[in-house]
């Protein structure tokens with residue numbers, strides 16, 4: 459029986475895919491192990507969203523080879539799709555599986571078709587279950603390689619997604635995170651109107667999942683029926699709305715189907731429905747043609763939106779994307795400097811958002827003990843919390859009073 463080690467880089471959809479692969483390997487009679495040194499087969503689900511992510515994927519393939527010299531490596535996912543020939547040339551790599559064949563990865567590697575196996579909380583260091591319900595994208599953001607590597611938008615049928623959630627809950631999942639490349643497009647290919655709102659409504663109505671979280675929704679896919687679901691406390695008060703730039707001119711060049719004004723309107727509607735919602739976002743800095751004035755506008759708008767968390771990316775040329783043909787590239791040093799400024803703003807905004815909750819009682823899903831022996835977990839509005847207690851909190855949701863902030867973490871005490 460093969461022992462398999464699985465690792466994922468990049469987005470939450472990759473994490474969701476890894477959970478499914480782990481279940482499929484177990485269902486095909488393999489043992490999933492916790493470290494590469496214990497494995498006969500090592501699988502890496504790669505990322506290529508930026509040049510840096512692709513580089514990290516290559517570095518990780520080499521490192522896994524060193525850690526597990528006798529294992530056969532399977533390299534799958536976006537970088538394996540982008541650079542299949544190069545991936546095949548790495549020592550120890552036995553399989554390179556592009557996105558189009560990812561669904562069949564377990565069959566390709568083991569020669570066996572998986573029987574459904576049980577999800578187990580905590581296997582990947584967290585107690586949330588990541589569930590991929592959508593893949594691919596039909597939009598045309600000019601910088602984006604993902605849509606090229608992942609293909610057109612397609613959705614998991616609603617009944618199957620619902621059954622997946624029910625199965626995860628039956629197996630102990632306390633929180634399910636719905637993931638997709640373009641999650642807001644969920645159901646369009648199935649002919650569903652307000653597809654994601656319909657799916658979320660069905661999950662909240664027909665399952666007992668204590669917490670449901672959405673990974674990321676493009677702003678133009680947000681609609682009133684979806685926003686209304688945040689009136690239900692079981693839908694985690696977090697909304698990841700990718701902004702990418704606060705400058706209208708840059709947004710147009712990026713091919714984004716939103717203006718800063720429309721984005722601000724969405725943010726105020728979301729806050730009217732759920733005042734404490736954690737709004738998180740992605741921002742690209744140094745996009746071709748981004749002037750100092752555009753960057754200042756982006757910084758200013760990002761500050762006004764008072765995001766709870768920022769993911770900042772210096773623009774990275776990806777071969778085959780239209781943005782590589784745009785004039786006026788921003789020099790690398792300026793991109794780096796703008797990224798540092800935007801990240802500093804992100805730190806400031808995150809601290810301001812966190813501090814609002816000191817003294818409040820929040821629900822926390824506990825995941826693991828940290829190096830100091832404290833329990834660590836997440837609130838529904840995506841704040842990291844630590845507490846000292848002898849109690850066994852693993853995979854439990856407790857009411858927790860926040861006592862203080864400590865770096866990027868809130869310290870609290872369990873009150874219920």
Ligand code: SF4
Nearest residue numbers: 595597598599602605
């Ligand atoms: S919405 Fe834009 S950024 Fe997101 S996957 Fe589609 S093309 Fe890429």
